[in-house]
Amino acid sequence: STLQDLGTAISIDQTVGLIKSAVRNNPKVNEFLAAAAATGQTTVGAGDIGNFYPFEQGSIWRYRVTRSLSGSETASYENTVLVSGQGPDPWKGVNSTIFSQSNADGDGRPENMYAVKDSSGITSYGSVDLDDNITHQLTPYTAVHFPLTIGVSVQLIERSGLDWGQDEDGDVKNETFNMKLFQTALEYESISTNAGTFPTALRVEEKAVFVVIFSRGGDATVIQTNTLWLVPNIGLVKRSIQAQVEAGPLQPILTEELTSYVVNGKGGGLRLEVTAPSPSVTLGGTLQLVAKAFDQSNNPIPALGFTWDSSNHDIVTINQTGEVTGVNLGQASVHASLGSIISNDVPVTVQDIR
Numbered sequence: 441s442t443l444q445d446l447g448t449a450i451s452i453d454q455t456v457g458l459i460k461s462a463v464r465n466n467p468k469v470n471e472f473l474a475a476a477a478a479t480g481q482t483t484v485g486a487g488d489i490g491n492f493y494p495f496e497q498g499s500i501w502r503y504r505v506t507r508s509l510s511g512s513e514t515a516s517y518e519n520t521v522l523v524s525g526q527g528p529d530p531w532k533g534v535n536s537t538i539f540s541q542s543n544a545d546g547d548g549r550p551e552n553m554y555a556v557k558d559s560s561g562i563t564s565y566g567s568v569d570l571d572d573n574i575t576h577q578l579t580p581y582t583a584v585h586f587p588l589t590i591g592v593s594v595q596l597i598e599r600s601g602l603d604w605g606q607d608e609d610g611d612v613k614n615e616t617f618n619m620k621l622f623q624t625a626l627e628y629e630s631i632s633t634n635a636g637t638f639p640t641a642l643r644v645e646e647k648a649v650f651v652v653i654f655s656r657g658g659d660a661t662v663i664q665t666n667t668l669w670l671v672p673n674i675g676l677v678k679r680s681i682q683a684q685v686e687a688g689p690l691q692p693i694l695t696e697e698l699t700s701y702v703v704n705g706k707g708g709g710l711r712l713e714v715t716a717p718s719p720s721v722t723l724g725g726t727l728q729l730v731a732k733a734f735d736q737s738n739n740p741i742p743a744l745g746f747t748w749d750s751s752n753h754d755i756v757t758i759n760q761t762g763e764v765t766g767v768n769l770g771q772a773s774v775h776a777s778l779g780s781i782i783s784n785d786v787p788v789t790v791q792d793i794r
Contacts, residue, residue, distance in 0.1 A: 487559040490672040498779025529554035529565035573605035597621035712783035731776035746776040766790035
């Protein structure tokens with residue numbers, strides 16, 4: 441009713457006073473302001489208020505992954521995740537945000553994941569990994585529910601009668617399975633990784649319960665627990681995955697730690713370097729440039745696609761493989777970029793050599 445009186449205000453000061461009065465007298469607004477003043481993400485209101493799941497284009501994360509093999513053996517590898525654009529997902533054709541991974545499973549194969557984020561959560565539309573039989577059957581599904589309220593558990597998935605993809609009891613028939621997925625926001629805590637120490641990381645648990653139904657009769661329960669540590673405006677900084685078969689011991693599957701990142705133009709530990717075999721190119725000639733990415737330890741990061749640009753396309757043009765063409769006499773600079781990360785400028789002079 442206070443805001444309805446705005447039409448009677450005869451000055452800016454009177455209008456501002458009416459708005460302040462409306463805010464002070466609104467319990468929902470006061471509740472939101474009190475929650476927003478606390479550490480971490482407010483639990484009042486919809487959406488990813490703390491931006492624990494950044495979707496900003498060009499954001500990039502570098503992870504060190506350790507995967508458990510048979511016995512006590514482990515395998516370690518690097519994986520780079522880049523928010524690389526928008527496009528239709530491969531299964532439903534829904535316009536989604538694309539997360540490109542350079543080495544998701546440690547086998548050197550790049551992979552794109554597709555997701556949509558709105559005020560209620562994140563919907564996963566899967567990937568093009570044909571070896572992942574389970575995810576393909578689940579998509580689309582709610583992968584994250586907002587808000588991330590401390591102490592609250594939410595059921596994200598409940599499916600039944602799905603194809604397990606393997607014959608576990610030796611009768612030449614794939615088993616079927618039922619699945620439930622739960623999300624619980626646990627607490628804020630300090631977490632340290634190679635990318636730094638983050639004092640207000642939110643620990644979130646995702647628990648998937650699989651009931652495998654054998655075609656010869658009987659069933660078995662497999663529980664997979666993903667523990668995530670998320671930091672506002674940075675995203676995932678650490679993840680651990682454990683599995684438990686029936687009432688057996690917990691078995692570690694994978695750990696993942698952030699080593700460097702640039703999110704929405706902020707962060708550190710990643711750099712691009714462009715080199716040229718010559719400072720000049722002939723009129724109408726070409727020159728091949730090379731771009732490399734390095735982490736904070738100066739180790740090269742392989743299997744990344746760069747975007748190239750010229751400061752003056754009337755002097756030199758450059759295609760997306762890094763090949764420069766001299767168009768007119770003069771000088772221009774070229775650079776490569778990877779999302780929001782930009783390389784050094786390389787001057788190129790176009791000469792008319794006769």
